[in-house]
Structures are given as C-alpha cells and as structure tokens.
Amino acid sequence: MDNFEFWYTTILILFMTVALIKELLQPELVVFSVLVLLLLGGVIDEKEAFAGFANSGMLTVLFLFIVAGALQKTGILNQIGSILLGRAGRTSVKLLRFMLPVAGMSAFFNNTPIVAMLIPSIKYWTKKNDRSPSKFMIPLSYAAILGGTMTLIGTSTTLVVHGLLLQNGLPGFRFFEITPIGLPVALFGLLFIALFGHHLLPARKEPMVKLGEHTREFVIEMKVLPSYRFLGYTIEQAGLRHLSGLYLFQIERKGKIIAPVTPQEKLFINDRLFFTGLPDTIIELQKTQGLSLLEDSTFDLKHYDSDTLNTFEVVISENSPLIGKNVRDSQFRQQYNAIILAIHRSGERIQKKIGDVVLHAGDTLLLLAQHGFIKEWYHSRDFYLVSETTSIPSKPRWYSIFSMTVLILMILFMATGLLPILAVVATAAIILVVTRCISPEDAQRSIEWPTLLIIASAFGISRALDNSGVATFLATKLITAIGSLGVIGLLAGVYFLTSLYTEFITNNAAAALMFPIVLAIAGQADIDARPFLLALAMAASASFATPIGYQTNMMVYGPGGYKFIDFLRVGIAMNIFSGIITITVIYFLFF
Structure with missing residues (x-):
C-alpha cells in the first residue's frame, strides 16, 4: 500500500504540474481535482483533505478580499494607487516608486492584506493611464514577498520555522535576526525587477473600446x-x-x-x-x-x-x-x-x-x-x-474616512498581536459591511473564490506528499548527492530543494517538511543548525517561479491576466539570484 501511495501521488503531482503549465483547465479545477483524487486513493483522509478549507490563513484571505472590496467602493484604494504610482512615466521609475513602500510595509505587516488591498488600486491606475496590469501585478507580489523576508513577522513562513524551533527546544528567531540576509536579497530583487525583470513580463491589457468613427462618443x-x-x-x-x-x-x-x-x-x-x-x-x-x-x-x-x-x-x-x-x-x-x-x-x-x-x-x-x-x-x-450603464464604485466622503480608520486599526491590531489575525480581519470585514461601506451583495462579489479554492486545496496536497513519502524521498536523495560538496553544497541543497518544494506546494508546508531533514543534516555533519534554518526560512519565503508557490502570486494571477509560463520567465531568475545572495551572506556571517 505504501508503494502504491508513493507512485500514485507522484503521478498526480506530475499531472498537476503539466496541466498547470499547459493550462489544460482552469487552475482551481486542476488543483481541486488532484486533491479529490488523492482522497479517493486513500493517500489522505477526509480531515486532512479538507483541513485547508477551515485554515485560518485561507479564511484570513477571504475576509481581506471583503476589506479590499470595501476600500475600493469608498474610493480609498484608487487614491492610494495614484499616490504610489503618480502620473504616467517610465515603467522602471513607476515600479520602484510603488515597490519600495510595499516592501517596507510587508516587513512589518502580513503581506497578504497589503497585496489584497492594492490589487484593485493598481488595476484602476493601469486602466486610467492605459498601462498593462500584467507589468505591475507580479512586481506587486514580488515586492511583498521580498519585504516579508526582512523581519520575523514579515511572513508567516518565518513564524512557522520560529515555532518549530521552540517546539524542538531550540531558541527561536530574534525579530531582526533574518534582516542581514533578507535586506540585501530584497534590495537586489527590487532593482532587478525594476530595471530588467519587467521586460520579461507580458504586456497584456484588458479589452478596451477605442475611440473612433464606430464608437458612441x-x-x-x-x-x-x-x-x-x-x-x-x-x-x-x-x-x-x-x-x-x-x-x-x-x-x-x-x-x-x-x-x-x-x-x-x-x-x-x-x-x-x-x-x-x-x-x-x-x-x-x-x-x-x-x-x-x-x-x-x-x-x-x-x-x-x-x-x-x-x-x-x-x-x-x-x-x-x-x-x-x-x-x-x-x-x-x-x-x-x-x-x-x-x-x-x-x-x-x-x-x-x-x-x-x-x-x-x-x-x-x-x-x-x-x-x-x-x-x-x-x-x-x-x-x-x-x-x-457600467456601475462605477463611489461613496460619500465620510465613508472613505471611516473605512480608512478601520484599515489603520486593523493593521495596528495585527502588528501588535493583541488578537488573532483572523479575528481582527473578520471583525473589520463585518464592520465595513454593517456600516454599508460595502453592501452584502458587493461583499460576496469581491471574494476571489477560485483563488481561495486553490489555497485551501494546497494544504491537503502538501499533506499527501508527506504521507506518501514522496517529499522525504526527494529530500534525502538530493542531500545525499550533494553532501560531499561541503558547507556551501549543503546550504545550496537546503535552499534550492526547499525552493523547489515551495513552488509546487504551500510555502508553510515546504518549511514544515524540510525542518526535520535540515536538523538531521546539521546533526550528522556536526554543524550548527542555525544558518541552515535561516536558509530554510528564506527559501520557503522567497517563492517566485510559480503562481501556486506563494499565495500573493496566486492572488495576482487572475487580475494580471497571467499564464503559468509568465511566472517562470522572471521567477526562475529571481529564485536563482536570491539563493546565491542568501547562501553567500549566510556563509560569510556564520562560517
């Protein structure tokens, strides 16, 4: 049965990868179908398969869509986009102008709400200025990811590794312990996207009627x-x-x-x-x-x-x-x-x-x-x-002021940790609906259900990789192959294997799967595990090459009009260079 689960899971993961890359069906249908097939094959039980649908992270994203919808209805997001992006100008300048603040905010606040709230704002700006949203959506996600690597609370993945350290009786990460590694990676990544990376992105625009002799002007x-x-x-x-x-x-x-x-x-x-x-x-x-x-x-x-x-x-x-x-x-x-x-x-x-x-x-x-x-x-x-005619969101000024106040309070409560993040976001969404900043009907329409289906399904798929032994098999084989290359080889193995996992399963799951393997490697080599765990946290957080590797990538997938291959074009280079910088900095800091 164990051998069946191994090969059954391997075949399904390969099918899912090919189907997503070839765009044979809608991404959410592909991912959910694989989840159901894993359940039917007995690799996971019902509880494991559908645990993601009650996961606090997935529910947080759901309520954040409502918050973002309310901010769009009241006009706040359109104003934020205009402030960050300004008037028309060179793409490189525009990218740096909004990516630097996004990365800075993501270092201290969860990057998911930042991306969720800026997506409609950037879409509005690109439409108003006749620019392609596909040139800006991936940079938005990447800026949030890069910013999240700079502190302990910037991304949930670093917190997962921090929690696993404590669970195993080891001291957790300090707030700025990862900053000397994350900061140079973030600066390089932002400059790369602004100066070179955006040329690799498509220039797709939403269909827009042009003025002409056959247009009703x-x-x-x-x-x-x-x-x-x-x-x-x-x-x-x-x-x-x-x-x-x-x-x-x-x-x-x-x-x-x-x-x-x-x-x-x-x-x-x-x-x-x-x-x-x-x-x-x-x-x-x-x-x-x-x-x-x-x-x-x-x-x-x-x-x-x-x-x-x-x-x-x-x-x-x-x-x-x-x-x-x-x-x-x-x-x-x-x-x-x-x-x-x-x-x-x-x-x-x-x-x-x-x-x-x-x-x-x-x-x-x-x-x-x-x-x-x-x-x-x-x-x-x-x-x-x-x-x-087309309905254009608009609200009286006091709605804008009130919704902005709710947003600021929501971020403050999330940053201080006084209440669970899910409770804070859900409360903010309820307040905005009850006060009619957004109607119940518009609140439902603002939720990106396909994105939520993919995020929820990914948890069950990651559990299947663990249960079937596929994840452990791949990790052990790769580490064995490169162990002779010394410390740099081991660091590279930990980083790039984790990075590979993260591209096809959730980043948190990749971190959890790799954690015991990293501890074992450090123990066998008689080396301090700390630098390897920092490499693990960075690799699991810095996921650029696929839309399913990080939830902010999936959040911009639809709004940017992307295909799977678009992430590969710019994301593979980002993964490689981020890995090289991370490994180099860690080596000089610890060895």
Missing part, C-alpha cells in the same frame, strides 16, 4: 477651479494628453476656442475643457478634484453613493418635450430627477457648452439618477431607450 464639459493641482501646467504635465478612453479636443478660454489642443497648452482658472469619451471613463473624469462639471446641491458628483445612484443612457424620442430646448432651459433635473453628465449625437461632435446644446431627437444622454430611474421612465414616450 459622449461629450463632457469640465471647468477648471482654483483648487486644481495642475494650474499653470501643460496638458502633457497634467496627464490629460493620453487618457484611456478619453480625448481632450477643445478648450474654451475667455470666449476664445482653442482647438486642436496641443500637448504644450497650459491650464488656467476658469478654462472650460471639452472631452469626448466612453461612459465609464467620463464618470471617472468628473470625480477629478479641481475639475467641476456643475454646481448642484442635490447631487455630490465627486462623492455620490453608488448604492443609491447609478448612471444611465437615454435616447430622446421624436415625441419628447425636450426637443428644441437647450439643456439649461429644459429643466431636466426637475422633470426627471436626473443630471446630464454628457451628450452623444450621431455623426457630429458637439462643440458648444453643454448648457447651450439644443436637444434633438436621437440624442443620447448620459445621466446620473436614482436606481429607480429605469423603472420609472422605461415605458415613457419621452425616450426611445433607457438603459443602465
């Missing part, structure tokens, strides 16, 4: 206020030149029309900017601080609540009382309890101020109104068509 007029941060800057410097899904085609200044608008044209107070664009990009544009659509006491256009308000498109019918009236005199808001954000007229680009536009039959209006608008006006003779 809306025209929106924005007024420049004294509070606009780019007063006196050129169009290029203000980031208004290359907007995704938007085009600045005209400026009106003191009654004079400036068209076409050159990149070097400067912006001044009371300038009226005329944009043409797609509905969702127009809705985002009107939230820009210092650019005003209109003054309205009923609707706060910068901080409206998307749970009660939404955007709609309506087509004016030939029987509508609006025909022949300009927008200003039509009393549209009073009549329909809605605001006109932008106007589309087929075959013509509107050049006038929105308030001066005379409405025609067939004009399409982009509106902001209550959710009940479509029910109230769907059958009206005033409009040929009433339809709901």
Whole structure:
C-alpha cells in the first residue's frame, strides 16, 4: 500500500504540474481535482483533505478580499494607487516608486492584506493611464514577498520555522535576526525587477473600446477651479494628453476656442475643457478634484453613493418635450430627477457648452439618477431607450474616512498581536459591511473564490506528499548527492530543494517538511543548525517561479491576466539570484 501511495501521488503531482503549465483547465479545477483524487486513493483522509478549507490563513484571505472590496467602493484604494504610482512615466521609475513602500510595509505587516488591498488600486491606475496590469501585478507580489523576508513577522513562513524551533527546544528567531540576509536579497530583487525583470513580463491589457468613427462618443464639459493641482501646467504635465478612453479636443478660454489642443497648452482658472469619451471613463473624469462639471446641491458628483445612484443612457424620442430646448432651459433635473453628465449625437461632435446644446431627437444622454430611474421612465414616450450603464464604485466622503480608520486599526491590531489575525480581519470585514461601506451583495462579489479554492486545496496536497513519502524521498536523495560538496553544497541543497518544494506546494508546508531533514543534516555533519534554518526560512519565503508557490502570486494571477509560463520567465531568475545572495551572506556571517 505504501508503494502504491508513493507512485500514485507522484503521478498526480506530475499531472498537476503539466496541466498547470499547459493550462489544460482552469487552475482551481486542476488543483481541486488532484486533491479529490488523492482522497479517493486513500493517500489522505477526509480531515486532512479538507483541513485547508477551515485554515485560518485561507479564511484570513477571504475576509481581506471583503476589506479590499470595501476600500475600493469608498474610493480609498484608487487614491492610494495614484499616490504610489503618480502620473504616467517610465515603467522602471513607476515600479520602484510603488515597490519600495510595499516592501517596507510587508516587513512589518502580513503581506497578504497589503497585496489584497492594492490589487484593485493598481488595476484602476493601469486602466486610467492605459498601462498593462500584467507589468505591475507580479512586481506587486514580488515586492511583498521580498519585504516579508526582512523581519520575523514579515511572513508567516518565518513564524512557522520560529515555532518549530521552540517546539524542538531550540531558541527561536530574534525579530531582526533574518534582516542581514533578507535586506540585501530584497534590495537586489527590487532593482532587478525594476530595471530588467519587467521586460520579461507580458504586456497584456484588458479589452478596451477605442475611440473612433464606430464608437458612441459622449461629450463632457469640465471647468477648471482654483483648487486644481495642475494650474499653470501643460496638458502633457497634467496627464490629460493620453487618457484611456478619453480625448481632450477643445478648450474654451475667455470666449476664445482653442482647438486642436496641443500637448504644450497650459491650464488656467476658469478654462472650460471639452472631452469626448466612453461612459465609464467620463464618470471617472468628473470625480477629478479641481475639475467641476456643475454646481448642484442635490447631487455630490465627486462623492455620490453608488448604492443609491447609478448612471444611465437615454435616447430622446421624436415625441419628447425636450426637443428644441437647450439643456439649461429644459429643466431636466426637475422633470426627471436626473443630471446630464454628457451628450452623444450621431455623426457630429458637439462643440458648444453643454448648457447651450439644443436637444434633438436621437440624442443620447448620459445621466446620473436614482436606481429607480429605469423603472420609472422605461415605458415613457419621452425616450426611445433607457438603459443602465457600467456601475462605477463611489461613496460619500465620510465613508472613505471611516473605512480608512478601520484599515489603520486593523493593521495596528495585527502588528501588535493583541488578537488573532483572523479575528481582527473578520471583525473589520463585518464592520465595513454593517456600516454599508460595502453592501452584502458587493461583499460576496469581491471574494476571489477560485483563488481561495486553490489555497485551501494546497494544504491537503502538501499533506499527501508527506504521507506518501514522496517529499522525504526527494529530500534525502538530493542531500545525499550533494553532501560531499561541503558547507556551501549543503546550504545550496537546503535552499534550492526547499525552493523547489515551495513552488509546487504551500510555502508553510515546504518549511514544515524540510525542518526535520535540515536538523538531521546539521546533526550528522556536526554543524550548527542555525544558518541552515535561516536558509530554510528564506527559501520557503522567497517563492517566485510559480503562481501556486506563494499565495500573493496566486492572488495576482487572475487580475494580471497571467499564464503559468509568465511566472517562470522572471521567477526562475529571481529564485536563482536570491539563493546565491542568501547562501553567500549566510556563509560569510556564520562560517
């Protein structure tokens, strides 16, 4: 039976690896199917197979998705992304600008919530600036991983090794004991990704409708206020030149029309900017601080609540009382309890101020109104068509302040260890749902269920590797083969075998499986086990080459639009160089 379990598990792990690399099926289906087959084969029992589904780490990630969703709904994450990434510029500079703070935060806080909360923020920034999210998502995960290697609490893997030390009657790691090793690895890794590694990443973008003769373009007029941060800057410097899904085609200044608008044209107070664009990009544009659509006491256009308000498109019918009236005199808001954000007229680009536009039959209006608008006006003779458009997350300002407060308190409680991390994150998620920072429906939609399925299944698969003897067999054979190479050979064996395990099973499981083997090696060689255990902690934490090796890699897998091979391209080099630096530093520190 033991021999059957060994070969059965080996074949299934090989199948899983090939299926993931070849992308034969969805990753979550592949991993979960292997888990079920291991259960059917008797390699693991029911409790071992499904222990990951009740694991505190997996549940923590689940609640963090809700927290991140709430922060996105309130607009906080979009602001964080803008601060970290700034305006458009060189990719290398942008990567360093956000990876350094991410690595710094990950050294002192669990890197999982950091990645979970920044994924939607970076996606928003890349979409807004017409950049590829696949150039930024892997760097986000890698920065969090590298930062986590710099202190005891930066990653749960180091804490696992720390706990195993104590369990075996050995002194645990000191808070900064791993820092002399993790810091140079982190600095090298960040520079490598920013300067060279990002060239190995794909440049995939989400499908985005381009403006053109067959696109339904809306025209929106924005007024420049004294509070606009780019007063006196050129169009290029203000980031208004290359907007995704938007085009600045005209400026009106003191009654004079400036068209076409050159990149070097400067912006001044009371300038009226005329944009043409797609509905969702127009809705985002009107939230820009210092650019005003209109003054309205009923609707706060910068901080409206998307749970009660939404955007709609309506087509004016030939029987509508609006025909022949300009927008200003039509009393549209009073009549329909809605605001006109932008106007589309087929075959013509509107050049006038929105308030001066005379409405025609067939004009399409982009509106902001209550959710009940479509029910109230769907059958009206005033409009040929009433339809709901893309929902853009938005909340009043106090929601943003409140959600940010919850986030800060959550991080503080996690850092101090006053309460279990799962309890802290679950409480934060519940508070955000109860206070309507995110609705229960949106909370459910914010959870990445495929990612959770993979994380939960990985625990059972790692147990199968242990039960079947596959893990111990591979470790013993490799260590025996390189033992003659001396201390550096043993360090390299421990590091790269652990690194290999980590790429295909969870990092915590890899650390737990390798721990007794490392102690045995040190005992047989009559060498202090401490440096080898530091190498073990580093190798299990620094997992770059596959999406399943570290949960932050899996978290960015979908949002970045990656394939399995994308991680191999940049991750193998990261693994090798990180290993070389770790082994070199440990050797000079201890031998």
